[in-house]
Structure formats: structure tokens, C-alpha cells
Amino acid sequence: MQKAAGEKILELLAAQAGAYVSGQALAQRFKVSRTFIWKQLAKLRDAGYKISSARKKGYCLLRPVDPLLPRLITEHLRTRKLGRKIVCYPLVTSTMDVAAELIAKGEREGTVVAAESQLRGRGRQGREWSSAHGMGLWLSVILEPRVSPLLASRLTLTAASAMAEAVEAVCDVSPQVKWPNDLYLDGRKLAGVLTEMSGEMDIVRHLVLGMGINVNSKAAEFPSTLRNQATSIYMVTGRHTDRRVLLAAFLRYFERYYSRLKKGDLQGMLAGWRQREMTLGRKVVVKRPRQELKGVAVNLGEDGALIVRRRDGVEERVYCGDVIIDGERQTPNVKRRMSNVESRKHGR
Numbered sequence: 001m002q003k004a005a006g007e008k009i010l011e012l013l014a015a016q017a018g019a020y021v022s023g024q025a026l027a028q029r030f031k032v033s034r035t036f037i038w039k040q041l042a043k044l045r046d047a048g049y050k051i052s053s054a055r056k057k058g059y060c061l062l063r064p065v066d067p068l069l070p071r072l073i074t075e076h077l078r079t080r081k082l083g084r085k086i087v088c089y090p091l092v093t094s095t096m097d098v099a100a101e102l103i104a105k106g107e108r109e110g111t112v113v114a115a116e117s118q119l120r121g122r123g124r125q126g127r128e129w130s131s132a133h134g135m136g137l138w139l140s141v142i143l144e145p146r147v148s149p150l151l152a153s154r155l156t157l158t159a160a161s162a163m164a165e166a167v168e169a170v171c172d173v174s175p176q177v178k179w180p181n182d183l184y185l186d187g188r189k190l191a192g193v194l195t196e197m198s199g200e201m202d203i204v205r206h207l208v209l210g211m212g213i214n215v216n217s218k219a220a221e222f223p224s225t226l227r228n229q230a231t232s233i234y235m236v237t238g239r240h241t242d243r244r245v246l247l248a249a250f251l252r253y254f255e256r257y258y259s260r261l262k263k264g265d266l267q268g269m270l271a272g273w274r275q276r277e278m279t280l281g282r283k284v285v286v287k288r289p290r291q292e293l294k295g296v297a298v299n300l301g302e303d304g305a306l307i308v309r310r311r312d313g314v315e316e317r318v319y320c321g322d323v324i325i326d327g328e329r330q331t332p333n334v335k336r337r338m339s340n341v342e343s344r345k346h347g348r
Contacts, residue, residue, distance in 0.1 A: 009041065010067050019060065064243070079248075086114065135216045136212060138212050141209045163250050167233065171237060211250070287321055
């Protein structure tokens with residue numbers, strides 16, 4: 001067993017769908033001592049897995065019941081390239097950090113980094129992203145788009161649209177996409193997308209696409225500052241969603257959009273976004289470092305810019321900034337509670 005011992009035990013417990021497995025049965029299955037099994041289970045608990053033990057019954061995996069293990073994810077994959085290599089961790093500082101380290105070691109396009117939990121998950125502008133253990137999808141995808149930075153910037157919208165499509169297909173609910181990188185469900189934030197690029201002035205060679213989506217979280221598992229703004233698929237549907245199925249669906253839909261985008265075909269991205277958008281036709285306030293822009297969001301440009309018509313009738317193209325829609329619950333700008341190393345910019 002060696003390095004993968006804990007993963008193999010976890011996989012077996014997950015396959016029992018909440019039933020108990022005796023320590024003796026585990027020891028016999030893997031041809032090791034019961035003491036060895038006990039030590040591996042202790043490590044899994046330390047990593048955040050909830051495993052119950054009972055005399056004369058054995059061990060039972062309580063949560064997550066759908067552990068993110070590469071083999072169990074690839075069973076659902078229907079992609080050519082994305083996700084053909086998946087690395088999963090119980091706990092990381094951030095999947096974005098791990099992906100950047102893998103790129104430095106020569107990792108190629110299509111590799112997916114997933115984690116059950118993050119110590120310092122981050123969103124746009126350094127905001128903290130809450131990552132409850134085993135309750136959501138916290139992942140990063142390594143891409144080599146080799147396109148202009150202008151095209152690469154549209155990947156945020158593309159990924160958001162692909163995840164919305166995946167949620168519709170798997171969970172039978174329809175999220176809306178808020179420019180430039182968020183998914184909303186029933187008026188509350190469900191997911192966010194983050195991209196970090198590296199390359200030259202005219203071409204992006206590497207891009208890490210980060211995604212965080214609240215899947216099976218309950219309200220009590222969100223920080224108190226976010227409970228009025230955030231939601232999860234479970235909170236809306238009342239049903240558990242297999243995160244492995246949802247991850248595979250996202251990669252399938254995103255790969256389709258991504259392959260077209262690299263060829264310069266923008267229509268798929270624009271159509272997917274417009275079908276689910278929640279921004280156009282609404283009064284908005286765009287918060288920018290130097291000044292706010294108030295007006296009505298009237299269109300999305302082919303370059304991914306949000307076009308806002310000011311009160312004087314002049315239309316401005318917005319490429320960055322926080323967009324607050326009239327009547328929207330505002331998410332507080334909560335900075336990380338833990339000390340953190342300055343996030344890698346990678347040319348951003």
C-alpha cells in the first residue's frame with residue numbers, strides 16, 4: 001500500500017455508502033495489521049475526513065461521502081484533454097498555489113488540482129474564499145491557451161458559463177452568471193472564478209483557472225459575515241450532489257467552449273453567457289480604484305467588456321472592477337483572517 005494506503009482505505013469506505021467496515025476486514029483486504037489500519041484512519045481524520053468508529057462494527061465514512069479521489073473522478077470524465085491528469089489533496093493552502101508550483105516543475109495543459117479544503121482559498125482582489133472541508137469544489141485547471149491576453153481574459157466568462165451549464169445538467173437548477181466571474185442562485189452567490197496568467201505582452205503561455213463552488217454546504221458552515229450573501233446547491237435543492245459528477249460535467253462543457261475560444265470563435269462563449277446572464281438591462285455601480293461608474297449595463301462586447309451607459313448617455317467599456325447590481329445583497333470585502341504570502345501575479 002505505502003503512499004496510497006490512506007487513499008485506498010478512503011475509497012473502500014466511500015464505496016460502502018455509509019455502512020460500517022470492521023478493522024479486521026480492512027486489515028485482511030489490504031494484507032496489513034489492524035494497527036496499520038488504525039494509524040491510517042487517524043491520518044485521514046487529521047486531514048479533515050469525518051470517520052465514525054464503533055465497537056464490534058468498525059469504521060464508517062460520514063463526510064464527505066463523495067471523496068475527491070482521481071480514479072473516482074475519471075470514471076465520469078468525457079473529455080479529450082482536460083482532467084486526464086488529476087491530483088487531489090485533503091488540504092492545501094490554495095489550489096492556485098499548487099497549480100503554479102506544478103507549472104514551474106513542467107506540468108502541462110489539462111492537469112486539474114482539486115482539494116477537499118483550502119487554508120487560504122482566494123477570490124478576486126485577494127478576498128478570502130471560504131472552503132469548508134468536503135462541501136464544495138475547490139479546483140484549479142492548468143491551461144496553455146497561447147492566445148492574446150485579450151482572448152485569455154474571456155476565459156473567466158467562459159468558465160462561469162460552463163459551470164452554470166454543468167449545474168443545470170447535473171442538479172436541475174439554473175444559476176445565473178454575473179459579470180465578470182460569479183454564479184448566483186436564488187439571488188445569492190454560488191460560485192466564483194479566478195484566473196492568473198503568465199506570458200509575454202502579446203501571448204499568454206500559461207493560465208491557471210480557479211473555481212470555487214459551494215455544493216453541499218449548509219448555512220451554518222459559512223462564516224457569519226457571508227450567510228446572508230452566499231448559498232449552495234444543497235441549500236436550494238435540499239439534495240446531496242456528487243461533486244465528482246459535477247466536476248466531470250464542468251470539464252466537459254468547459255473543454256468544448258475552450259477549444260472554440262482558442263480558435264478565435266467567440267460566439268459560443270457569448271451565447272452561453274447571454275443565456276444565463278443577470279447583469280444586462282440592470283442599473284449597476286462599478287467600483288473601481290479611482291472612481292465609481294453608475295449607469296445601466298447594456299451589452300457585452302466581443303472583447304468581454306461590460307458596456308455601461310451612463311446617465312448622460314455616454315457608453316463606457318468596463319474591463320475590471322466590482323459590479324453591484326441595483327437591489328443586490330452586497331458581499332462584504334472580507335480580507336483573509338490568516339496571514340498570507342502575497343499571491344502570485346503571473347503577469348496579471
